[in-house]
Amino acid sequence: MTAPPTERTPTLADVARRAGVSTATVSRCLNTPDRVIEETRNRVLQAVRDLGYSPNFGARALAAKRTNTIGAVIPTMENAIFARGLQAFQEELRLKGITLLVASSSYRAELEEEQIRTLVARGADGLFLIGAHRDPALYDFLNRRGIPTLVAWVHDPNAPVPTIGFDNHSAMLDLARRVIADGHRHIGVISAEQAGNDRARARVAAIRAAMDEAGLDPDALSLVETAYGIDEGAAAFEALMQRTPRPTVVMCGNDVLAVGAMGRAKEMGYDVPGDVSITGFDDIELAKVCSPGLTTVHVPHRQMGTRAARALISMVSEGTPGQGQRLDTRVVLRGSLGPPRA
Amino acid sequence: MTAPPTERTPTLADVARRAGVSTATVSRCLNTPDRVIEETRNRVLQAVRDLGYSPNFGARALAAKRTNTIGAVIPTMENAIFARGLQAFQEELRLKGITLLVASSSYRAELEEEQIRTLVARGADGLFLIGAHRDPALYDFLNRRGIPTLVAWVHDPNAPVPTIGFDNHSAMLDLARRVIADGHRHIGVISAEQAGNDRARARVAAIRAAMDEAGLDPDALSLVETAYGIDEGAAAFEALMQRTPRPTVVMCGNDVLAVGAMGRAKEMGYDVPGDVSITGFDDIELAKVCSPGLTTVHVPHRQMGTRAARALISMVSEGTPGQGQRLDTRVVLRGSLGPPRA
DNA sequence: TTGTAGGCGTTATCAT
């Protein structure tokens, strides 16, 4: 497989020669077929097939100043949280013949910025990002370059770009109210790093708000921030359970952390939800599968992806400003949440 | 964000003008910095920063005939099976400043081929694929184009390209022997579609081989093929359990199917492993987290990704033929496998 | 060490 190529990659000129037309005509056959008489077109397309020609992407991008490519930067590919939404996003793009370029930032702002610049340099016609919070200078840069950008996973009408997602605060508020209604008074929280993560911040803030509503002492909230991952969730859970007073419920910022917490709970011999309740956020497949099932907040990932794709496509192709959308979430009650043991 | 660009994207020429040098010098500063005297270089790099210049990818690819890009086609992004290995692969590429382009084929050969051609047209310097089985014409095409290609997730010394992975047959054979040693005689199997999937075929064949070794009747193998997914695994499980004789163990082609099976088993009121044992393959995080834990085959995903990256990089940059590697798997015993109830 | 200039494969503008 590493031998030097035995065949030069065929070019437009090769096709033109073989079909006995000019390169311009070949180009038209490929891009605006109706501007070419049928007979000529057939001859050209035959030559294309004979040669196995396919246009050189770089050259095309250079000449046309479009790439039919949209870039996405997500925090991680390693877990299912973004996979389902992104898959739906991609499927919708494919329908329109648009290629998706995916990069991941490992939840690090400076890496995200680097990836964004790479995608821009690669000529992405539009950008799909997660979460609205980032350096204004970056939005500025994208704006000056005229690159349509859309943010998902949050809905924030005040963001500098259209956002398609849900209200993280009100979603978590619903869940926290339910937890408190169940009688919990000492609430442990495992959150992703809040710095630079607007979703994480909103979720924690919502729990505080619910406690405040219920007249609970803010100190009854016991918080651990941690990196993303099952193991991290497990470690954070263990830390929480050693604090005094011990929480009767541990609310996690996402399902992956929650699953880690639940695993460690079992290892430590706790009964869930008898000794301690656990909740998540996202409703990924894991949440259904673990036992007891995880009480969590359901997010319409696929719908979010599909709508984001449609919106971004029209921003790119029609140059319209783009419109944000707010999607609804709902609390999903499963076995992992119950009243605290008296 | 969709306003027309207010600034023309700066080009090499802009940088050159600002730094008072030729475009050639700017290009050298960026690509072969040591061929430029320090003072000039500093001036140029300052201009680069001032202008926020970043090279146009298409133009660079066109002129240099390299893209510093490697393309990967995986069957699916939606589940964790390929995510961990791919993440490791990407991390290694990043270290060398190489960009990864990921596409997914939804387990469909014709889609895979389309994606491969797209990646080639986009100038991928090398290709990373899953599984060795595909149309020889496709290998031929890659060969003629001189595109270094590496296959992972299987190890097959006879494949037309280097393969870095494990021996699916012997891995599953180990597990099947263990299952039979535990006393199981009626074995249900849930496999991904075998057509065009060499991993799936090898795994099923290994179970047959183990039964043969043990002198079991081949008819004691009860097979269901299904699409990929938790729900599909659940449905397949239900179907298997309605057959006569009812299997005492259900061996699944991967962990995702197995988790689906386990979920349905609980819903149907079966005790695992008391009434029926369940096994998986891959050892993704799910396997540890569900309960009982899933007995499965551990695959060194990250190692596979890292090694594949290194091998492919040297194939691309040094033009060496590339060398396959065989990695070891091991059976991981967890609670989901036990002897059949007498 | 640096500059000049040709060419990479397409698209798009003008003619014809």
Add this chain to the structure above:
DNA sequence: ATGATAACGCCTACAA
């Protein structure tokens, strides 16, 4: 309807 031809932005001999 089709054909010349000038960009597009960068790299890389080759020359100075």
